[in-house]
Amino acid sequence: MITKTSIHALIKLMGDTDPMVVAHARTKLLEYGDQIIPDLEVLADDCYFKEEQLHIVTDVLNTLKFSKVKKGLIAWLNTDQKSLLEALFLVCSYQFPDLDKHEFEQQFMSIRRQCWLKTNTKQTSFEKISALNSVFFDDLNFSLANSSTCTPFDLLVNAVLDTREGRGISLGLIYSVVAQSLDIPLYGVTSLNMRVPFVLAYLDQSNLLSILNWGVHNNGVLFYVDMSLKGMIVEPQYLKEAFVKDGLPHNKGQFEPSSNSLIIKRYLTELRIAYENQINFRYKLNDIDELLEIFKAV
Template identity: 35%
Template sequence: MVKTESIEALIRLLDDPDEHIVSLVRSKLLDIGPAALEFLRTSVDILDFEPAAFVEIERLMQELQFAEVKADLIDWIKKPEKDLLRGAYLIAKYQFPDLEYHQLNEQITSIEKKVWLELNGKLTSFEIVKTINAVLFDFYGFKGAETHDFSPYHSLLNTVLEEREGTPLSLSILYSIIAQRLEIPIYGVGFPNHFILAYMDEYRIHRLLQSDGSGGVLFYIDPFAKGELLSRGNLEDTLQHYQMLPQRHFFEPSSHSSILIRMINNLIVSYNRLNRTDKVSELDTLKKCFIS
């Protein structure tokens, strides 16, 4: 572990007029990694640097913040149990480096408690969904953003919680996290072009209703449409409209890794529209973490 005094001494050298020294210091601080971040943040407030040094510090902080998110994401990917909120938090932290996990967790816990207060053990699966819909879309006012105007902020969970608008994916992530915390079997489904949710048939009700029932999905939910209920037939009609052949993974729950990859892809599309090639490149790097 690098000593505090050594890091502080290196930061002070960023104000050296010799560009070669500044370059060496920069490399050493990048090698130290995220541990140097807090010292860089503090130095902006307490040290009297020339303007060029402040520019260099800002650049270093951005690189180190990205390295920190990347390292945390790789750690998340390696875990056998992947917490979806933690993963969504890491993607949000990429855009908002000062974001703390507890901020997201507290907001979602507040919504979860409101849903819990409205539930009781006698509700059917349809009534449970109706209750969640009432809390999310009527009480809190969450809604789908205009499809022609998806900004990066519509994909990030912290801004979705603040602005109450999101994409099909971000609203589905919020909905499923709350449901799963309440032990309601609702999971994300990577349907083409429009992420949805599946209420799993955990009690194998389909076996009682249909001779060919498999006990898989009871029904589907579209949070982008304020929790509209959908059948498999509805989804197959949509595929037929777009001349797409049905595939098994279109109808079954997605892994949390694939959900995060889809979130990153959505952000890449948004930043491409904004001509932010720097962001697109960084997000491509994060996406590659899943296949390395």
Template identity: 30%
Template sequence: MNHTREINALFTLIDDPDQEVYETVSDRIVGFGKAIIPNLEDLWENTPSEDVQERIETLIHRLHYTDLVADLAEWRDSAYHDLLFGALLVAKYQYPDLQSTPVLQDIEKIRRNVWLELNTFLTPLEHANVLSSIIYNYYNLKGNEVTYSQKDDFFLNKVLAKKKGNALTNGIIYQVMCGLLDINAKIINIPRHFIIAFYHSDYEVATFKGHPQNKIHFFVDATTGQAYSHAEVENYLHKMSLPNAQQYYKPLSHKKIIQVLLEELSKCYSLPSEADSQREILSLVALLDK
């Protein structure tokens, strides 16, 4: 790392009691980018003061968060919003050193097992049965209701490691599988529910005129893999006092799915001591709208 003399001088000022001095010093340190993190970690290990260690931890978090903002902005501006990569970026908020290789290996294992059971003669419902059987029975992925006391249920790396997620993360895994296997099934915009619609093979959201419900075979609950009929979904909307409107049957864009994941994740940081974290996550939500 270059600028060693300047860095060492800045490090001696991390414990400055003057808040204005500290803010100037911390801004300058963050300006070096994440390459300075090993230096900060070394300083942390050799610092007896817990207050200084806390400041160093804050600086390291700022550096990781700045890097995440840049990566998410690049994902937002890309021509294709890869859903799996977007979900991994969300996980990097809590696990900045996340390695994607184990996640990709788990996804490939599931994909291969499903692919081995598929053939061109299967009906859409049989496709769904194979997917659900492999994901929820053979791979043993469990689904919880969305609960804000379980942060790890929102992070895809932890969901795959523990084989336990919620409707959002299980739904993302299910849709990623469908994309890899050329199955036209996508998460839709049903309020307060995360379900997947199995569309007719010729359905394209950008070109189809008419009610998209007419192009859906059936639905799958992302939490458990259970299939739902049209009547069951219509009954759910009726119980919610909602119309059977077109907007509920259109697939959510990958960007919108990641926004929903972030919005729900932010609710996990509800304690007064977590206010900064909640604000940061909501800033990521807003970033995707720019």
């Protein structure tokens, strides 16, 4: 049975002069797993611990918190549903281990309620996007981050929800999660080619493609939404022409909704680049590489 007393005793051992005793205490704490994180945090605040003890306790805490994120993403990959919101919470909790899941979800629900008030079943697909854009870019003032160098906080959606500034992928992820919660068929389209923009595809559920006759094989996509352009609707033909012009891949799968697994892999890849851009965050690169390794088969 794990008790605060036993955890406290192991922390005490970390002040021992024998390195083997210290190593044993550390290993034992790690074996207990993330269930001891709350108790460990409380005990680590005790002022009478020695500096070297606190250093090791902090290391154990960080290791346990990272392990919790990693196990969460592994479990997520093994589920059938693969909730995008759940995966986003797990990734954000890597940088913000004290992130409250309920509060995180409530921020999305708040945006959903505002969008619900402006959308209805009688609206066309185009009108629904117009309504969503009105909430996102006018009422809530979401915008594209101005800085030329991407930081992790431009990507981590909990930070973007607070600052209202993000990159195309972080804005798009928030937008698509809200849209899908309203049964609006808007899904991320991406690849691991970092030159390829992250866009959202609106699926044709009303059989409008034959009427619109965009002039291309649409793969069931009615149109695309570009979050880097304030939710502008992009015709399939225009998007494909842009890909050809920029020398980007334009195979059939490139224009279809991506799996949530691939979207999160792209999200982690962009987050890695952002960490690499910041000298103070480069120590996190090994962790991100370890998380990306989970998605190697995606």
